[in-house]
Amino acid sequence: MSSRPELQAPPEIFYDDTEARKYTSSSRIIEIQAKLSERALELLALPDDGVPRLLLDIGCGSGLSGETLSENGHQWIGLDISQSMLDVALEREVEGDLLLSDMGQGLPLRTGVIDGAISISAIQWLCNADKSSHEPRLRLKAFFGSLYRCLARGAKAAFQVYPENVAQRELILSSAMRAGFAGGVVIDYPHSSKMRKEFVVLTCGPPSISSSVPQGKGQDGESCSDDESSGDEEDQTVCISDRHRPRKKQKVTKKGRTRQWILKRKEKGRRKGNVVPRDTKYTGRKRKARF
Amino acid sequence: MKLLTHNMLTSTVKGVVNGFPLRIEVEKTLEKQVDFSADFLRNLFYKVDWKALVEAAQTMGYAELPEEAPDSTVLESEDFLKKFHYALLELHLEEGNLVCPETGRKFPVTKGIPNMLLHEDEV
Ligand SMILES: C[S@@+](CC[C@H](N)C(=O)[O-])C[C@H]1O[C@@H](n2cnc3c(N)ncnc32)[C@H](O)[C@@H]1O
DSSP: OOOOOOTTTHHHHHHHHHHHHHHHHHHHHHHHHHHHHHHHHHHTTOSSSSOOOOEEETOOTTSSSHHHHHHTTTEEEEEESSSSHHHHHHHHTTTSSSEOOOOGGOOOBOOOEEEEEEEEEEEEGGSOOOOOTTTHHHHHHHHHHHHHHHEEEEEEEEEEEOOOOHHHHHHHHHHHTTTTEEOOOOOOEETTTTTOEEEEEEEEESSOHHHSOSOOOOTTSSEEEEEEEEEEEOOOOSSSEOOSSOOHHHOOOOOOHHHHHHHHHHHHHHHHOOOOOOTTTTTTOOOTTTT | OOOOHHHHHHOOTTSSOOOSOEEEEEEEEEEEOOOOHHHHHHTTTTSSSSHHHHHHHHTTTTTOSOSSSOGGGGGGGHHHHHHHHIIIIIEEEEEEEEOOOTOOOOOOOOOTTOOOOOGGGGG
16 A cells, blocks of 8 residues: 555545455464564563453454454453454454444543553554544543553553654654653664564553653653663653564563463364364473573 | 453443443343453452442343352352353353443444444534
8 A cells, every 4th residue: 555544534434344354364464463462462561470361452453463462361352443344353253352432532441440451553543633523632632541541550551553753653642641651652673664663652550750750851851762772661761672683582481371271272273173283291381491 | 242341341421420330231142152261250350340240141141140249259169250250251242232321322232342432422
């Protein structure tokens, strides 16, 4: 596609039956979305205790992103404004529950019940005014306000976004901060035009030392895009983490992949008729460091 | 729609003060098998609005949950966890409506998906 989908039509029109099917049958897209979702899940920094959580997938589309959550054992609720995308998600029998909902109207969820939220390639849609009644600032406010309320204290949100320009990124971030979130932007592979990906990572909760004294902002005020900051978990400031190393090497633990979980997954595969290695005493064992 | 989702959903129609819980009108229910995780249930137990879950399950024809909010010792009971799991994750509303408790506005559920889109004058 030559131009940004966001500029062509409102999402519920752009993602019609044809586009929804096309989107979900591209193996390239499937692979990219899965990788982005893995990374977003990693950025949620859930406790490493193997306990499945209740997560949100905002702009879940046909379920490509949510599937990663299921594979990691979590329960999720996905919401999307496109009926066609949700229809494809139904066809693909995703395990998450689906809602037809417009995030710009606010999330229809109770206070403090969600353990984390991801959103993959969707939030930038909020920056457009698709109807005369749409005011992006107000829609972002409604969205982030409701997100802040429904997340449990200390829970995080990790959104992979494609802002059209710096102004959009700032608009998204400032709306999040105004709703009470602490956080910033994490950029993976900032020096590669192809692999560069941007994540807004937010933490919900009362101001703590780490969130009330933003690091790296310094005198020049604005985001520290020149700062080769570490991306440290404690570091809640607007910062850029430079990820030169390939992702695979950085990944040490796979959360939630206990032996029990793997056995279940394998059993499921067998039921579907897939060729699955037999279960042995080695299944799901931790590998020695030398691997 | 799982009752887990129902237990988290609220009506956000303009002017509504307490949009929870949404009343369920059942046209069709389904059972879907979901992997059992005691850890998930133990964690979620504290977030569930018990009364809303019991009523929702009853509306869907399942009356095995204790009426009174149990204390956390039940989380050691296999029998309780199984029922909790079933009500929360396996019992699905396939067709019907969710009704806002304050305004009576109906959110239709089609093919298991609640339509929570608001009209412009409801935002
Ligand atoms: C590029 S797709 C990504 C879908 C899915 N997250 C994935 O990774 O495959 C963007 C999705 O955002 C949804 N979307 C756009 N604006 C939305 C809004 N205001 N509320 C809910 N969903 C929206 C679109 O309908 C579309 O399904």
